[in-house]
Amino acid sequence: MKTNDDQSRIKANFSRAKLLIIDDNDDQWMLIRRAMQECLSEVTPIRASTPEQAIDLLSDWQFQEWEIPKLILLDLYLPDSQEGWGLLRQIKTMPSPFNHIPIVMFSSSSSAEDISTAYQLGVSSYVVKPTDFKDWLSYFQEIRSYWWETITLPPIQYTF
Known part of the structure; x- marks a missing residue:
């Protein structure tokens, strides 16, 4: 049963919620956007x-x-992994609050080396991309459950 504190946290997580999706594949973007509309309609996707x-x-x-x-x-292959790794490094070296935004790397790669490197470079999670729409729906339902309904997302705080 959700307490008032849980309800307040969830409300704060959804407040002006945006999800930046970095993926170069137009077909994947269509699946992602459609799955988000069904599972995370309160969140604005930005590509x-x-x-x-x-x-x-x-x-x-x-x-x-x-x-x-x-x-x-963040998709690892943009279209190759060097671009994905480079972008991850750039984001992680940006000033606060950007370097504190949780990053979920998603990729078609299930390589142990890619997964290990991603965590070493600071991703919050690594997920192998779903292959069909049904799996994308499950993926975004899990994102909703974990990232918006379970954890407390960090507040935005600038440091100058």
């Missing part, structure tokens, strides 16, 4: 299809805390 677009968005949000996403989904 960047290149590392440059992602950095531009984050830079634009530098002084607009209401625009900062509460979570980032």
Whole structure:
């Protein structure tokens, strides 16, 4: 049973909630957006299809805390892993609050080396991408349950 504290935390997590999705595949984006509409309709998905677009968005949000996403989904292959690793490193070296946004890396790769490297570089989670829409629905239901209904997301705090 959810307590008043649980309800307050969940409400805070959903407040102005945005999810930055960095994926270069248009077909995957269509599946992601559709699954989010069904499972996370309160959250606004924002897509960047290149590392440059992602950095531009984050830079634009530098002084607009209401625009900062509460979570980032980062595809490792943009289209190759070097771009994904490079973007992850860039985000992790950005000033606060950007370097504190939880990052879930998702990829078609189940390589132990990729998974290990991702955690060494600071991702919060690593998930192998679903292959069909039913699995995307399950994936986003789990994201909803864990990232929005279970944990407390960090508040946005700028450091200058």
